[in-house]
Amino acid sequence: MWLETEQAKNENRHELVLTGTRISERIDSSGLDDHIFTLEELNFLEISKTTLTTLNHGLGNLINLQNLVLRNNKIASLPASIGKLQKLKFLDLSTNELEELPGEISKLTELQRLNVSVNKLTGFPDVSKLVNLHVLEVSHNSLESLPEGLCNSESLGVAEIYASSNEISELPADFAKLASLKVLDLTDNKLQQIPPEMAECTKLREFKFGGNKLKDRRLGKMMDQCTTKSVLDYLRNILEKERQKGGKGKGGKKNKKKTNDTVAEEVEEVMGNFMKVLHFHSEDGLAIRVTENVGGVRPYIVCCVVRHLDFQKSNNLYKRFIALQTKLHDTVCQKRQAATIATHDLASVKAPLTYDAKPPAEITLLPLFKKKEVTAEQLVMKLRKEAEEQRREKKRSTVSGIHKYLDLLKGKPLYPCLLDNDGVVLSFPPITNCEVTKISADTKDLLIEVTSSVNLDVCKKVMDTMLNDMLELGVGCDAPVTGATGDADAAKAAMPSHQCLVVEQVQILNPQGSMKVVYPARTDIMTSAFRVIRDYE
Incomplete structure (x- = not known):
């Protein structure tokens, strides 16, 4: 033995x-x-x-x-x-x-x-x-x-x-029965067509099918250029047309060959979602000063403001946004080991803000969903105790992965925190947000904060991913299709069919008050999946 x-x-x-x-x-x-x-x-x-x-x-x-x-x-x-x-x-x-x-x-x-x-x-x-x-x-x-x-x-x-x-080589048309499907990766297979019924997978948020030789040239162009939502919108249009003609979803061969211009226009139609970046204005722009204390604990931070959000478009859109943040913490943030995301209702934020680090016993905060203030020291001790109890209950040699982020503060004499103008703690990364700026389904303007102890690029990667997913989720404002001239075009322009995410730059200042980082900068959010319009270009 x-x-x-x-x-x-x-x-x-x-x-x-x-x-x-x-x-x-x-x-x-x-x-x-x-x-x-x-x-x-x-x-x-x-x-x-x-x-x-x-x-x-x-x-x-x-x-x-x-x-x-x-x-x-x-x-x-x-x-x-x-x-x-x-x-x-x-x-x-x-x-x-x-x-x-x-x-x-x-x-x-x-x-x-x-x-x-x-x-x-x-x-x-x-x-x-x-x-x-x-x-x-x-x-x-x-x-x-x-x-x-x-x-x-x-x-x-x-x-x-x-x-x-x-x-x-093929997918069943009844794939739409998978009502809970969120991720489907079929990259590098031998698919020649995607059944339009896929559009009825209403929860699908990530659909990868690059590396397949599709007969539909437009869909082939969209493989690497468009978001999942755009692809599903395109498939939905095909499905509706086929059903109107009495088809069964397999497509016919009676369609005349379209010109390259027509193909380009249709691809542009489904790529219509865009992000608008507003330039930082010194008079009323949000700036966050970073102290020297936080440099040895968790030095990297990027922030931005997202305006004109609408969580009321559907009954569960707000819940899906919260689920998105949880998913990002588990994936791109590596269970908070690489980075942590905090979201704040901008209406509750009292600027200017300070990103600081203090002794754990001197940080008093009201954690998210709690009714009683605690010190950072008390909160971390409580979380460590819970992690240890769970480890013993499961009879494991180490604490679970979801508690590993607690080790990031182990042995640190100072803990990081984001403070408002009154010195109130808004977040305690990587542990928790605070109740004072808690978001809700009524939130219209959002301050997003990403911090890391790894490097600045990690923060930017996480923020890029979150903004991309927010646009795809559809939490932004509806933007009318841009028409040219004429009554027909004017009528089309009045129909909201594209999503716009309005992102405002936030500056991070060094202890002396000089700009250290601004996000999103010109080199941030570089993508071909959607348009990025910068009002300072």
């Missing part, structure tokens, strides 16, 4: 991680320790970065397993007994040598995330019974189609599908 196995058994551990060269040497010498499959209390098992080629049927004994991570091995086959893991929620088989999956995979009805990327799969079991599946990752295989049953699952709750670098 391996030492790790014996310790897990004697201490009744719920987690076992075996990874790296040392484990490979043991596997090469005498095979994987079969006693692992007697640890029925395990809920987390990871065997990764080894020379493991196969698992025996004893895997099915781990009936309490919820997370099974077998990535970066040389596994060529899986035992049918994997179907006995009825509590399994996360299965990672990425970067192995799998050519097929056992049909028993379809019995894992509690499975929420399945990752089989970077294998040699040519087919896939029926997934219609995986009613709790939210994320499916099958990139870098040899699949000719997406898994059978994906569009007729009882729950249709799949939110993310990553299927790039395969041999997929």
